[in-house]
Amino acid sequence: MPQQLAKTMTKKHRKIISLLGSIAFTLSSLSQAATIIPSPPQINAKxxxxxxxxxxxxxxxxxxxxxxxxxxxxxxxxxxxxxxxxxxxxxxxxxxxxxxxxxxxxxxxxxxxxxxxxxxxxxxxxxxxxxxxxxxxxxxxxxxxxxxxxxxxxxxxxxxxxxxxxxxxxxxxxxxxxxxxxxxxxxxxxxxxxxxxxxxxxxxxxxxxxxxxxxxxxxxxxxxxxxxxxxxxxxxxxxxxxxxxxxxxxxxxxxxxxxxxxxxxxxxxxxxxxxxxxxxxxxxxxxxxxxxxYTPYKAGEKFVSDRVWMGDVKEVDLGILEDTPITIPRGQRKNLKANFELNQQLIAPLAKGQVVGKVFLQLDGEDIGEYPLVTLQEINEGGMFDRLMDYVKLQFQN
Missing domain, CATH: 3.40.710.10 (DD-peptidase/beta-lactamase superfamily)
Structure with missing residues (x-):
C-alpha cells in the first residue's frame, strides 16, 4: 500500500477483522442473547x-x-x-x-x-x-x-x-x-x-x-x-x-x-x-x-501479522503495548469488531515497539477505542538479493 494512501485512509479503507475470526477475542459467552438497554433512570438531584x-x-x-x-x-x-x-x-x-x-x-x-x-x-x-x-x-x-x-x-x-x-x-x-x-x-x-x-x-x-x-x-x-x-x-x-x-x-x-x-x-x-x-x-x-x-486485548498480545518488506523475515507480528479495557452494554461482546490501519509501509529495519499504525475497536460501526499499533519483534534488513527482489515487487505494487 503506498504511504500516501495510508495517510489518507478512512474507516472504509481499514483492514477490518471480525473478532469472531482468526484473531477473535476469547469469549465464553458468545451465545448470550443481546440485552435491551433501557434509558438511564431519572435521578432526583441537582x-x-x-x-x-x-x-x-x-x-x-x-x-x-x-x-x-x-x-x-x-x-x-x-x-x-x-x-x-x-x-x-x-x-x-x-x-x-x-x-x-x-x-x-x-x-x-x-x-x-x-x-x-x-x-x-x-x-x-x-x-x-x-x-x-x-x-x-x-x-x-x-x-x-x-x-x-x-x-x-x-x-x-x-x-x-x-x-x-x-x-x-x-x-x-x-x-x-x-x-x-x-x-x-x-x-x-x-x-x-x-x-x-x-x-x-x-x-x-x-x-x-x-x-x-x-x-x-x-x-x-x-x-x-x-x-x-x-x-x-x-x-x-x-x-x-x-x-x-x-x-x-x-x-x-x-x-x-x-x-x-x-x-x-x-x-x-x-x-x-x-x-x-x-x-x-x-x-x-x-x-x-x-x-x-471488558478487556479484549492484553498488553503485548498479538493482534495480527502483516507483510514486511526487505527484511530477514517476511512477516512481523503487530500488537499493542497497553490493555484495552472498554465499557460496553452487556450481551454485546459478540458484536465487537476490530480493525487496523497502517500509517506506513512495513519496510525493514523495524525496531521492536515501533508505532506503525492504529487499532480501532468498533461496536455497531462506531469507534469505541483507539490504540497505537506496534511491532512486537525487531526486524533486521534481509540479504542483498532479498532486498532487491522486494524492491522490484514494491515498484509493481505501488
Missing part, C-alpha cells in the same frame, strides 16, 4: 453522573457540569492531599498534630451545629486519628487541624487544594476551605467530583481503604459513617463520602465493584439523607445491570 472507573466511560449523567456547593464532599480533596503527603513522606501517620483555637471543636463559631471530631485546643493528636476523623466522622475541626499542620494555614491549604484540582483536570472547581461549610465561591460539579474520586482510588489506595470503615471512636465518642450504602448487602460499596448543608442539600459520592467492574456514582443536591442513598443505588444498579468492563 446534578449527577455515573462513570466506569477503569475506562472513564460516562454511563449516565444529568446537569453534571453545573456549579454546586459540595459541602463535605470537599473532604475528599482534603483526604486526597493527606494521602499524597503521606505517600511522599512529608508527613507520617504517627506525627502529632497540635490543635489550635481555629480547630477547637467547641471554640470556633463556624463549627456550630456541624459534624465534628470534638478536638480540644492545645492537645496533640496523631495524624492517623485526624485522618479517620476527616473520612469517617466527617469532622470539620479535623480538616482545619490537618490543613494547618500541612500548609501552615487553612488559606495556604486551600491554595494546595486548587492546585491539585487543576492538576487533576477539575476545571470547574474552586475551594475556599478544607471542610466544605458553605462559602461564597466554594463550588464544584458532579463531573469534577467523579474525577476526584477516581484520582483518590487510583493514586492513594491506602487512603481509600479508610473510606469503607463504618464507625470511628475518639475520646469515647463513637461516630457512624454516614454513607449508608456501606451496609447495603445487595452491592459491594467501599466508599466514598456524604455531604450536607442547607445550601448544598444532601449529596453522596459512592463507589462499588462487581467482578472486574468498578463504578463511581455522584449525586448532588437531593432533598434528604434517604434520597441520596436511593438515587445513588439507582445509578449503581443501572450500571452493573446493563453494562460491563
Amino acid at each position: 446534578g449527577h453522573i455515573l462513570v466506569d472507573f477503569t475506562t472513564g466511560k460516562v454511563i449516565a449523567e444529568g446537569n453534571a457540569d453545573i456549579l454546586l456547593a459540595p459541602a463535605s464532599l470537599t473532604k475528599i480533596m482534603t483526604s486526597y492531599i493527606v494521602g499524597k503527603e503521606l505517600q511522599s513522606g512529608n508527613i507520617k501517620n504517627d506525627d502529632p498534630v497540635k490543635i489550635s483555637k481555629n480547630a477547637w471543636a467547641t471554640g470556633n463559631p463556624i463549627f456550630k451545629g456541624s459534624s465534628l471530631m470534638f478536638l480540644e485546643v492545645g492537645k496533640e493528636v496523631p495524624i492517623h486519628e485526624i485522618n479517620q476523623g476527616i473520612i469517617v466522622a466527617s469532622g470539620n475541626d479535623a480538616c482545619v487541624a490537618i490543613a494547618e499542620h500541612i500548609a501552615g494555614s487553612e488559606g495556604a491549604f486551600a491554595d494546595m487544594m486548587n492546585a491539585y484540582a487543576e492538576q487533576l483536570g477539575m476545571s470547574s472547581s474552586y475551594f475556599e476551605n478544607s471542610h466544605g461549610l458553605d462559602s461564597t465561591e466554594h463550588k464544584t460539579t458532579a463531573r469534577d467530583m467523579a474525577t476526584l474520586a477516581k484520582a483518590l482510588i487510583r493514586d492513594v489506595p491506602e487512603e481509600y481503604e479508610i473510606y469503607k470503615q463504618k464507625s470511628y471512636t475518639f475520646n469515647g465518642i463513637k461516630t457512624v459513617n454516614r454513607n449508608g450504602l456501606l451496609w447495603d448487602k445487595s452491592m459491594n460499596v467501599d466508599g466514598l463520602k456524604t455531604g450536607h448543608t442547607a445550601q448544598a442539600g444532601y449529596s453522596l459520592v459512592s463507589s462499588a465493584t462487581k467482578g472486574d467492574m468498578r463504578l463511581i456514582s455522584v449525586v448532588m443536591g437531593t432533598n434528604s439523607e434517604r434520597s441520596r442513598l436511593v438515587e445513588s443505588r439507582k445509578l449503581l444498579n443501572y450500571g452493573f445491570r446493563f453494562f460491563e468492563t
Whole structure:
C-alpha cells in the first residue's frame, strides 16, 4: 500500500477483522442473547453522573457540569492531599498534630451545629486519628487541624487544594476551605467530583481503604459513617463520602465493584439523607445491570501479522503495548469488531515497539477505542538479493 494512501485512509479503507475470526477475542459467552438497554433512570438531584472507573466511560449523567456547593464532599480533596503527603513522606501517620483555637471543636463559631471530631485546643493528636476523623466522622475541626499542620494555614491549604484540582483536570472547581461549610465561591460539579474520586482510588489506595470503615471512636465518642450504602448487602460499596448543608442539600459520592467492574456514582443536591442513598443505588444498579468492563486485548498480545518488506523475515507480528479495557452494554461482546490501519509501509529495519499504525475497536460501526499499533519483534534488513527482489515487487505494487 503506498504511504500516501495510508495517510489518507478512512474507516472504509481499514483492514477490518471480525473478532469472531482468526484473531477473535476469547469469549465464553458468545451465545448470550443481546440485552435491551433501557434509558438511564431519572435521578432526583441537582446534578449527577455515573462513570466506569477503569475506562472513564460516562454511563449516565444529568446537569453534571453545573456549579454546586459540595459541602463535605470537599473532604475528599482534603483526604486526597493527606494521602499524597503521606505517600511522599512529608508527613507520617504517627506525627502529632497540635490543635489550635481555629480547630477547637467547641471554640470556633463556624463549627456550630456541624459534624465534628470534638478536638480540644492545645492537645496533640496523631495524624492517623485526624485522618479517620476527616473520612469517617466527617469532622470539620479535623480538616482545619490537618490543613494547618500541612500548609501552615487553612488559606495556604486551600491554595494546595486548587492546585491539585487543576492538576487533576477539575476545571470547574474552586475551594475556599478544607471542610466544605458553605462559602461564597466554594463550588464544584458532579463531573469534577467523579474525577476526584477516581484520582483518590487510583493514586492513594491506602487512603481509600479508610473510606469503607463504618464507625470511628475518639475520646469515647463513637461516630457512624454516614454513607449508608456501606451496609447495603445487595452491592459491594467501599466508599466514598456524604455531604450536607442547607445550601448544598444532601449529596453522596459512592463507589462499588462487581467482578472486574468498578463504578463511581455522584449525586448532588437531593432533598434528604434517604434520597441520596436511593438515587445513588439507582445509578449503581443501572450500571452493573446493563453494562460491563471488558478487556479484549492484553498488553503485548498479538493482534495480527502483516507483510514486511526487505527484511530477514517476511512477516512481523503487530500488537499493542497497553490493555484495552472498554465499557460496553452487556450481551454485546459478540458484536465487537476490530480493525487496523497502517500509517506506513512495513519496510525493514523495524525496531521492536515501533508505532506503525492504529487499532480501532468498533461496536455497531462506531469507534469505541483507539490504540497505537506496534511491532512486537525487531526486524533486521534481509540479504542483498532479498532486498532487491522486494524492491522490484514494491515498484509493481505501488
